[in-house]
Amino acid sequence: MNIIKKTALYFARKQYCKAAILEHADLSAIKEKPTPSMVIGLILIAVSYAIGLPAVVALGILAVWVKKPLVLIIGGPVIYTISTILFILGIKMAGTKYFRVFCRWMVRVVLEKILGEEVRVLAEPGVENKCG
Numbered sequence: 001m002n003i004i005k006k007t008a009l010y011f012a013r014k015q016y017c018k019a020a021i022l023e024h025a026d027l028s029a030i031k032e033k034p035t036p037s038m039v040i041g042l043i044l045i046a047v048s049y050a051i052g053l054p055a056v057v058a059l060g061i062l063a064v065w066v067k068k069p070l071v072l073i074i075g076g077p078v079i080y081t082i083s084t085i086l087f088i089l090g091i092k093m094a095g096t097k098y099f100r101v102f103c104r105w106m107v108r109v110v111l112e113k114i115l116g117e118e119v120r121v122l123a124e125p126g127v128e129n130k131c132g
Helices: 003-012 015-022 036-066 070-094 096-115 118-123
Strands: none
Touching: 003 015, 003 096, 015 096, 036 070, 070 096, 096 118
16 A cells, blocks of 8 residues: 555544545535625735746746846745735635635545545544554
């Protein structure tokens, strides 16, 4: 058994993962109409991705073009920090609801992909030492 499957088995036995599997966690809660702060938060997250790495690459190209490496050395971390701050603000504004729903769904999907049907047996109440 490879290390990825062993790790998945370990996590599939944890309460959070068991609950996500048994309740067949999905993204249906996201279908509700988002509040204005959620929309702004999601926009901030998208903007953070758009300016993060592309801006650092653009600064690198600019630094080579003007032959001033400090443009990248100083500007790169500054732009990336701004991008990270926008991402964190976006997560806070979008709310933990979307984040939690997405995480539960992702846990279920990943464990099902790695373990296949074995995940159902592991997630059943009272099953602790099977398949491991």
